[in-house]
Amino acid sequence: MxxxxxxxxxxxxxxxxxGEGGPRTPDVNRPNTDKLLEKMRRVDPRAARRYRQRSGE
Amino acid sequence: MHRLLGLETEYGLYVDGVEVxxxxxxxxxxxxxxxxxxxxxxxxxxxxxxxxxARGFRVAQLSHxxxxxxxxxxxxxxxxxxxxxxxxVLANGARLYHDHAHPEYSTPECKTLRDLVAHDKAGERIVWxxxxxxxxxxxxxxxxxxxxxxxxxxSYGTHENYLVKRDLPFEWLVTALLPFFATRPIxxxxxxxxxxxxxVKGVEFQLSQRADFFTEICSVDTLHRxxxxxxxxxxxxDQRLYRRLHVIVGDANMSEYTTALKVGTTALVLASxxxxxxxxxxLRDPIAAIKEISRxxxxxxxxxxxxxRTMSAIEIQRIYLEAAQARFAGKDKExxxxxxxxxxxxxxxxxxxxxxxHKLDWVAKHQLLQSFRESEKLSWQDExxxxxxxxxxxxxSDEGLFYALQAEGAMERLVTDQEITKAMINAPDDTRACIRxxxxxxxxxSIEALNWGRxxxxxxxxxxELSLRNAFGHRVDELKDYVRGSSTVxxxxxxxxxx
Numbered sequence: 001m002x003x004x005x006x007x008x009x010x011x012x013x014x015x016x017x018x019g020e021g022g023p024r025t026p027d028v029n030r031p032n033t034d035k036l037l038e039k040m041r042r043v044d045p046r047a048a049r050r051y052r053q054r055s056g057e
Numbered sequence: 058m059h060r061l062l063g064l065e066t067e068y069g070l071y072v073d074g075v076e077v078x079x080x081x082x083x084x085x086x087x088x089x090x091x092x093x094x095x096x097x098x099x100x101x102x103x104x105x106x107x108x109x110x111a112r113g114f115r116v117a118q119l120s121h122x123x124x125x126x127x128x129x130x131x132x133x134x135x136x137x138x139x140x141x142x143x144x145x146v147l148a149n150g151a152r153l154y155h156d157h158a159h160p161e162y163s164t165p166e167c168k169t170l171r172d173l174v175a176h177d178k179a180g181e182r183i184v185w186x187x188x189x190x191x192x193x194x195x196x197x198x199x200x201x202x203x204x205x206x207x208x209x210x211x212s213y214g215t216h217e218n219y220l221v222k223r224d225l226p227f228e229w230l231v232t233a234l235l236p237f238f239a240t241r242p243i244x245x246x247x248x249x250x251x252x253x254x255x256x257v258k259g260v261e262f263q264l265s266q267r268a269d270f271f272t273e274i275c276s277v278d279t280l281h282r283x284x285x286x287x288x289x290x291x292x293x294x295d296q297r298l299y300r301r302l303h304v305i306v307g308d309a310n311m312s313e314y315t316t317a318l319k320v321g322t323t324a325l326v327l328a329s330x331x332x333x334x335x336x337x338x339x340l341r342d343p344i345a346a347i348k349e350i351s352r353x354x355x356x357x358x359x360x361x362x363x364x365x366r367t368m369s370a371i372e373i374q375r376i377y378l379e380a381a382q383a384r385f386a387g388k389d390k391e392x393x394x395x396x397x398x399x400x401x402x403x404x405x406x407x408x409x410x411x412x413x414x415h416k417l418d419w420v421a422k423h424q425l426l427q428s429f430r431e432s433e434k435l436s437w438q439d440e441x442x443x444x445x446x447x448x449x450x451x452x453x454s455d456e457g458l459f460y461a462l463q464a465e466g467a468m469e470r471l472v473t474d475q476e477i478t479k480a481m482i483n484a485p486d487d488t489r490a491c492i493r494x495x496x497x498x499x500x501x502x503s504i505e506a507l508n509w510g511r512x513x514x515x516x517x518x519x520x521x522e523l524s525l526r527n528a529f530g531h532r533v534d535e536l537k538d539y540v541r542g543s544s545t546v547x548x549x550x551x552x553x554x555x556x
Contacts, residue, residue, distance in 0.1 A: 029466035045441035052077040054158035056067040056213025057279035
């Protein structure tokens with residue numbers, strides 16, 4: 001999995017920051033690929049075949 | 058954003074051992090399992106008319122998906138309307154009900170993106186808690202998915218609502234919005250493995266869950282023959298002053314960031330229109346364009362315009378971005394956040410979309426599935442990839458793949474868990490939703506009926522109507538104070554009359 005490059009961004013300042021919130025680095029990490037792959041291997045590969053829905057709006 | 062915003066999400070469900078024909082009963086039972094404080098079965102439909110078209114006429118009937126008929130099964134049950142349709146208004150101002158075979162959650166009206174994201178996520182948790190209660194009762198495991206397709210050609214919606222000024226002619230809105238909506242999936246799409254149009258072959262992964270299902274430019278329909286622009290004319294506010302833009306073309310987003318960017322950009326585009334700006338671009342075929350962008354984002358970027366030009370989806374988005382930058386840069390923090398992120402996302406989509414994996418749903422999903430595909434040496438056509446796509450949308454935070462990414466700290470978050478928990482029980486304090494929520498708490502037994510724009514409260518042998526259709530700004534504070542300062546409906550009525 002490619003590295004996830006994060007850059008500082010400023011999701012709007014929190015209400016309790018009184019408008020003083022400066023740029024902050026989002027708390028974003030590179031995912032643990034092995035752990036995710038293991039989790040994906042546990043997903044039933046035929047789950048989508050069984051998944052049937054009525055149409056909605 | 059200074060505009061009322063809301064999201065409605067129909068959830069998909071899988072119940073162990075239950076066939077699709079019985080999902081209406083399951084959806085109903087899930088909503089019935091809500092254990093929080095609410096008003097039950099009092100929704101008032103008298104202000105709603107789904108057949109009324111904003112272009113000034115009324116259609117005879119709505120289109121229905123003929124495929125649905127094969128799932129209809131006579132049950133022999135005779136349900137009263139109250140048993141048949143379960144409909145709750147919650148103390149946080151939201152509406153929780155079942156729309157046929159789907160549990161549906163409509164957020165309360167929000168004025169900020171931060172509130173909207175928190176309430177959208179609160180809806181996920183509320184529906185999840187309901188499903189768990191139902192599973193304990195029935196003994197059958199339930200999975201709930203926040204997505205828009207069953208990958209077999211059946212779609213269900215995630216609708217956005219924006220209050221706009223009535224003096225914007227609707228036909229004008231349609232023309233001005235089509236290029237924006239046709240290209241918005243480049244950042245707002247939730248991603249999908251494959252294609253559900255049987256005539257189209259060779260699509261491995263596309264940006265949008267919903268693009269396959271649009272066949273019309275504009276109509277009131279939502280269930281079948283779906284339009285890019287929904288013309289339903291139900292303002293849920295003073296109809297002389299407002300219309301509600303009911304957007305059905307979007308995907309269900311798991312990413313908080315994508316939800317905020319999708320709604321934030323759309324709100325700024327509408328604000329630009331309200332200031333008199335109109336884009337000078339018309340796509341030759343917007344329906345073909347949204348499908349082409351969704352299915353071939355990396356290879357085919359040339360969309361034909363009516364005046365013979367070809368433009369990429371990113372170039373078209375930049376036209377809307379520049380108009381919004383010229384009008385709203387520096388006006389408020391939230392608008393600045395949207396403008397900055399919108400520009401940065403378009404730049405990165407042009408240079409290297411993989412750098413957006415921590416922000417955008419379709420990129421996160423694409424990267425996740427690509428890594429699995431390479432690891433397991435699978436083709437995109439392998440059905441395991443579709444099952445993993447579905448699992449990305451599982452709202453069980455212990456099982457869902459989006460939540461696995463989030464738990465790894467790999468998805469950018471915009472709200473805290475505490476804010477989401479708060480939104481599960483409290484309405485936004487700066488919209489009319491807080492008045493509705495306060496009434497649900499204080500006058501629960503006295504509520505005779507309610508909807509988005511009005512409440513009817515019993516007082517002795519009379520009915521007191523509380524209109525929220527013009528409740529904005531100071532009027533919200535005023536009505537909120539009246540409700541919170543009244544111990545009886547009679548006291549509330551007196552305050553309203555004296556004013």
